[in-house]
Amino acid sequence: MSEFKSWGVTYSSDMYHGMDHSCHCGAEFPFQTQLRANLIVGFTQTAGPQRSDRGGIAIFECPKCFEYFWFHLGVSSPKVYKMFAPKWPK
Structure with missing residues (x-):
């Protein structure tokens, strides 16, 4: 997963x-x-508990209250989100 760097x-x-x-x-x-x-x-692989079944943590901005929240991504999820996320660095 080294192809994905922390950003945002x-x-x-x-x-x-x-x-x-x-x-x-x-x-x-x-x-x-x-x-x-x-x-x-935002995205990082260095925060939270490290497990082999996790591809990192994605940070989201809620469109309703504009607060940030996060959840873990599966190992293959960063590739999928990178394709669709307009703010994800290419």
Whole structure:
């Protein structure tokens, strides 16, 4: 996964962990890869618990409340999100 570098908004332990693909304000984004990709404002592989089944952490900006939240990406997810996320560096 070394092809993916950290970029954008930096992860902070104060950010909401949207484990169910939702923001703390109640906005939900399940199973909407292209919509979620448009919300990505940052990515890192160095934050949070490191596991072989994780490809990193994506930082999202909620379109409802404009707060940041994050969740882990699977190993292949960064490639998919990079294709759709307009802010992801090419």
